[in-house]
Amino acid sequence: MAFWLDSYPNNSLVKKAYEFAKKAHEGQKRQSGESYLTHPLTVAYTVFQWHLDEASVAAALLHDVVEDTSHSLEEIKKTFGEEVAFLVSGLTKLKKLPQPQKIVQQAENIRKFVLAFSKDLRVVIIKLADRLHNLKTLKYLPLEKQKEIAQETIEIYAPLAYRLGMQKLSGELEDLSFPYLYPSQYQWLSQTVKERYAEREAYAKKIKPLVLKTLLEHGIKPLAIDSRAKRYFSLYKKLLRYDMDIEKIYDLVALRIIVKTVEDCYAALGVIHQMWPPLPSRFKDYIARPKPNGYRSLHTTVFSVDNKITEIQIRTQEMHEEDEWGIAAHWAYEQSKSRKTYKKKLSVFANRKDLIWVKQLQNWQQKFTDPEEFLNSLKVDFFKDRIFVITPQNEIIDLPAGATPVDFAYHIHSEIGDQCIGAKVNGKIVPLDYELKSGDLVEILTQKGKKPSASWLAFIKTSVARQHIKKFIQLKKTNINLSPSQNLEFKIVSHPRLGLLKDITEIFSQSKIKIISLNTSPPNQKLKMTMINIKCPFLNKNVLEKLMVKLKNINAVREVSYKFIR
Secondary structure, eight states, X not given: OOGGGGGSOTTSHHHHHHHHHHHHTTXXXXXXXXXXXXXXXXXXXXXXXXXXXXXXXXXXXXXXXXXXXSOOHHHHHHHHOHHHHHHHHHHOOOOOOOGGGHHHXXXXXXXXXXXXXXXXXXXXXXXXXXXXXXXXXGGGSOHHHHHHHHHHIIIIIHHXXXXXXXXXXXXXXXXXXXXXXXXXXXXXXXXXXXXXXXXXXXXXXXXXXXXXXXXXXXXXXXSEEEEEEOOHHHHXXXXXXXXXXXXXXXXXXXXXXXXXXXXXXXXXXXXXXXXXXXXXXXXXXXXXXXXXXXXXXXXEEEEOGGGOEEEEEEEEHHHXXXXXXXXXXXXXXXXXXXXXXXXXXXXXXXXXXXXXXXHHXXXXXXXXXXXXHHHHHHHHHTTSOEEEEEOTTSOEXXXXXXXXXXXXXXXXXXXXXXXXXXXXXXXXXXXXXXXXXXXOBEEEEEOTTOOOOGGGGGTOOOHHHHHHHHHHHHHHHHHOOOOTTSEEEEXXXXXOOTTHHHHHHHHHHHTTOXXXXXXXXXXXXXXXXXXXXXXXXXXXXXXXXXXXXXXXXSTTEEEEEEEEEO
């Protein structure tokens, strides 16, 4: 029996679950040749280390019993109670379907899992512990299975851990999957950065006593100063954005300062900036404005000793624990604070702002009937790399990387998306296909009565926006029977400038398209935009697409849309 089980009395739920699992998995072996019991024991130990309650540890011990032995869920419920049975049920996959229905199988298992953890977050915490151990023993599985599990981890489970604030775990899951998904890239990276890591670690150790001495001189006594090497997969993703130039990666190794209070964080920051000049535009205050997953810390990049660019992170012990374990740390805190029933403790998490997306995910998944569409949209809308943008009301909005102002507008409200005619990012007008970046302040410009444009489908990223636009297009098709007897009306939104109308009419002339009517509205003083409406005869699809491209390329034009009219 594992040593840590001695923490529980003999009549405890955990000891009872251990004996049950031991008997249920008797004679079963893993692909590695080890006794199967080593897996639930390791998963339960991880959950134990995260300081979750007895029901969670018991469920971790029993999580494969219903799926891999002859014991039923009803038996678990009868023996261990409703709470443990619910957790085990949420972790149990559905019965396997035939191979051709693999996507359906995966989609239904993910859907079942989503429904379970939206009711009780302990389901997802135990599942992540389960995935962690499975990845550590992945080498014993067939190559195809290795890649399948690694892919699912990178696309769903690592981002899920990140969104729950479990950033250390998220990085570990990615690093364990990396060599199975991209073996040649992993080998290249590990060989390329090995010396760099060692060099930067040595440099961090060199400046650490200097930082400590200076902080103490200013009356700040840090709890710890250590260095953190950037994880391989995170580094690989960043290198892809920087043309694989490692010289452009400033946080290869970051110095981390842990202090007692939030006041100490800002005081330490001031001391660091007195010691070494900061790099412009590289300071991030995630304490005043935490990331949507709850992450808090100060990040600054400075020119330190020998003028080397170095990233320094400053946080409290509480922030550090949250960064390491995320929602698991919060759960442990609530567990130690209260011994009330688990249903009451769950309400503590239901109202947390950084967990609103869990409820959104529960409602969102009901909209999909096609399994493949559900999985693809899930990966983009909830688990793709995230960016954090800000509304004029100072609210932080979490969007997938590559999202545009149109995605942002539909995220705020469907009417704002439908009526969107432009956007300001950091006070400047940008085109609607502009790719937003973390930290952008976004303001949507709307016009009452405006309808979404089919051309938006070419650049939007979120399924929420896509569904609204497609729904509108479908509605138009059912109401209007398109035929060559109809006319087309173009709406062009542009900044006003001399020669604009001449450039537009020339394109129609060169394309041999007759203009039936042309109307312009005076420039809107608030939006500083002008609207041009052009009516022309019906065009076939190829001609229409070419015309749209030409119109969009005209200087100062920000948006072009069209509709069929009688």
